[in-house]
Amino acid sequence: MISMPNAATYVLPALSIGLAALVILGPGAQRMATGVRVWGAPVAGSEALALRIEGVRRLYGADDPAALPELEVSAASAGAPLERWIGSTGKDGIGEALLRAKGGLKAPVVVRIARGGETLVEQELPLLPPLPAAETSALPGAAHTSALPGAADGELRLRVTAARGALAAPFPEPVRVAVETENGAPVPGARVEASAVGADLEGQGSGPVQLAADARGAAELTIKPLAHAVELTLRATRPGSAPPGPPGSRGASGTWEGRLPVIPGAIWLDPAGLAAGRPQLRLTSPAPKPRAYVSIGGAHGRLLGAVVPLAADGAGFFSGTLALPDGPSPGAAGWAVVASDPYEQGAGTVAWPLSPAAGPALPRRVALLADGVPAAEARERGRASQARRAGLLVLGAAGVAQMMLLALRSRTARRRLEAHLAAASGGEGEDGTDGAPLSREDRGRLLATVRAEPLVSVLALAALVGLSFAAVAALATFR
Template sequence: MTSMSGAATYALPALAIGLAAIVILGPGSRRMATGVRIWGAPVAGGEALALRIEGVRRLYGASDPAEIQGIEVNATAAGAPLERWTGATGSDGIGEALLRAPAGLKEPVVVQVATGAGEVLVEGQVPLLPPPPATEPSALPGATRGELRLRVTTARGALAAPFPEVVHVVVETEGGAPGAGARVEARAAGAELEGQGSGPVERLAGANGAVELALKPLSHAVELTLRATQPAGTPAGPTGAAFARAPGVTGVTGVTGATGATGATGATGATGTWDGRLPVIPGAIWLDPDGLAGERPALRLVSPAPKPRAYVSIGGAHGRLLGAIVPLAPDGAGFFSGTLALPAGLGGAAWAVVAGDPYEQGAGTVAWPLSRAGSTSPQHVQLLADGMPAAEAREQARAAGARRAGLLVLGAGAVTQMLLLALRSRSARRRLEEHLAAAAGGESEDGTSGAPLSREDRGRLIAAARAEPLLSVLALAALVGLSFAAVAALATFR
C-alpha cells in the first residue's frame, strides 16, 4: 500500500495536468461556428419567397463561406405553410431558395433553415417590404446653355464599358414644344459614337424632337457634348407631344402627339448645348439585350473582368421573384460570360439586379431593365435573418462545457494529491514517533540499550518531531494547490 501511495503521489499530478490539457486544448478550444444568414426582398402580396441562403463559418470574428449540404427551408405566411425547399450552398457559401406562395405573402412570415439531421441553423420572422414604386427615367445632369433645351437619358439607365448602349436626346424649345428638325451634333470623350470614333456625329431630330445615339464607352469616365441647332422657320412640331419608351429600354424616345395638332414655329436660328458625364459603372456585368428577344428569352451576362460567377435577382412590382447564380467562363472574345434561361411563367419581371457579390452592395452592381412597359424601382437584397450569433453562442457554450470538465479534472487531481500527501505525512510521522519512542526508552535499532530519557525530555523530543514535518506537509500541499490553480488560470485564456 505504501509503494502504491508513493507511486500515485508522483504520477497523479502529471496525469491530471496532461488529461486536463488534452480536454482544454482539444474539445475545449473554440472551433469554427457554422450558421446561415438569409437575404432577400420579399414584398407583401408576392406569390414567391425568393431567399438567398448564405452559409458562413466564423472564428474570432473572421468569416469564411461555408458549403453546407442537405439544407431544408420551411416557411409559413400568416400561419399557412409554403412549399418546402431543399438544396445546398455552393463553394461560395451561397444557395438560392424559392418557396412558392400561391395565396400571397402575408405577415407574419416565419422562416426556418435546418440541416437534414434536424439541426436548426436559423429561425425567425422576416419582414415584408412595401411594393416598389413605379419609376420614370430621369434626365442626366449636365450644363445647358442656349434657347433650345436638351434632355438626355440612357436607354437602360446605365452603361458598362466596353459594351454598346443607346443614348436618347430630346430637343425642346423654351416653350416646351419638340424641336422638330433640329440638327444635333454630338462629341464624346472616352467613348465611340456610331462606330465613328469620338465624333463629331450629326443627327436630325424627328417631329417629336428625339434623337438616338449609339455609344460605346471605352473608359469609365465618358463626357458627352451636344449642340442642337434649329434653322429659322422650322416648325416646332405638335404641341403637348407625348413620349414613350422604345422596346426593351427604359430611356425616352419621341412619338408624335395627337393627330393634327400643330404648334408654333421654332425660334429663328435657335441653338442649345448640353455637357455632362454619362453613368458608366466601373466593373459592371453587362446584360446583352439581344438575349431577351425571341421565344426563349435568356439573360446573357458578360463581364469585362475575370469573375467566376454573377449573382442575379429578378423582380418587379411583386418584389424579388427569382434568384440565381450564373457561372461565368472565358468566351473567346476576351470576356467572361454566362447565360441564364428565364423560366416560363415569370410574369411581372421588370428588372434584373446583376452583381459580382452576393450582397449586391459592390460598386459594379447594376439593375438592368427587362420590361418594355412601365418599370418599377429595383430592390436589392437585404439581410432578413442572421443565424450567426446563435451559432457562435452554441459553439461558445460547447467549448465552455469542455473547459469546465478539464478544470474539474484539475480540481479533483489537486484534492487527491493533497490527500495523498497528508496520508503519507501521517504514515511517516507515525513511524518517526515509534522510532523516537524506542530510542527514548533506551533501545536502538541494532539491539543495544542505553540510558532512557526522562518523561519531560521524551515529550519535548516527540513534540519537536511532530511540529516540523506538519509544517513541511502543509507547505508542500499549498505548493501543489498553487500549481494546479496556475494551470487552471492559464486555461481561462483559451
C-alpha cells in the same frame, strides 16, 4: 516495493494534468462557429419568397465563406406553411432559395434554416410594402427614365436619356434625344449633331455624327463607352435652317453638354438575349470575375435569385448565361439587378430592365433580414466553456486527491517514527542491546518535536501542490 498510495502520489499529478490539457486544448479549444445569414427583399402580397442564403464560418471575429450542404429552408406566412427548399451554398458561401407562396406573403413571415437537425436560424422576416407603379429613384446604376443632367443653351431644348438607365464600358448602349421648343413642343425632323469624348458613336469614332429626329422630335444614338468618364455634346437645329453655330450662339438651335452614366465595373446585360425565343440573361464582365449575382424582380419584390458563373470567352471578356425559368417572365419581372458581390452594395451594381415596356419602378436591393452568426458563436462558446469546465474539474479533483495522499503518507510516516523513537527511548537499541532510558520529560519533548516538524512540512507541501494545480487552472482560462 512501492505501495499503492506512494505510487499514486507520483503518477496522479502527471495523469491529471495531461488529461486536463487534452480536454482544454482539444474539445475546449475555440473552433469556427458556423452560421447563416439571410438576405432578400420580400414584399407583402408577393407569391415568391426569394432568399439569398450566406454560409459563414467565424473565428475570433474573422469571417470566411462556408459551403454548407443539405440546408433545409422552411417558412410560414401568417401561420400557413410554404414550400420547403433543400439545397446547399457554393464555394462562395452563397445559395439561392425560392419558396412559393400561392396565397401571397402575409405578416408574420417566419423562416427557419436547419442543417442535420440543428437549427441555424429561426426568425421573423420584415415585409416591405409594394412599390407604386410610378415611383422613380435617382439611385446610381438604376434604370429610370429621368433626363440626364447637362448644360443646355439655345432656343431649342434637348432632353437626353439613357435607354436602359446606365452604360457599361465597352459595350454599346442606345441614348435617346428629344428635341423640343422652349414651351415643350416637339420639333419634327430636327437635325442633331453628336460628338463625344471617350466613346465611339454609331461605330464611326468620336464624331461628329449627324442624326435626324422623327416626327415626334426624337432620335436615338448608339454609344459605345471606351472610358468611365464620357462627355457627350449635342447640337440641334430646326429642319431647313443653317448648320448649328458655336456652343454659345443662339437662334433656331440648341446645345447640350453632359456626362453619361457609365458605371465603372458594371456587368453588362446583353439585350439580344432577352429578345430570343427563350429569354435568357447573357452577362459579360470586362474584368476577370468568377461569378455574377443576379436578383430578378419588379413591383412585387424579388422574385428570383441566381449565381451565374463567368468564364473567359473568345472576345477577352468573362461571360455567362442564365436561362429564365417559366416562373417570372421578363415583362412581369421588370428588372434584373446584376452585381459582382452577393450584398449588391458594390459601385458596379446595376439594375437592367428586362423588357422595353418595363415601368420606372426601382427594385430594392437585397438587405440583411436575419443573422444567425452571433447565435452560432454563442453556441460554440457554450460548448467550449463546458469542455473547459470539465478539464478544470479534473484539475480540482486531482489537487484534492493529491493533498489527501500526501496527508496519508505523512500520517503513516509519523506513526512509524513515533514507534521507533518510543522503542529507542525505552532503553532498547537498534542492535538489540540495552541503552540508557530517557526520562519522561525528555521523551515528551522529543516526541513533540517529531510530531510538529512533519506536520508543518506536509502542510507546506500540500499548499505548494494546491498552488500548482490552481496555476494550471488559471492558465487554462486564457483562451
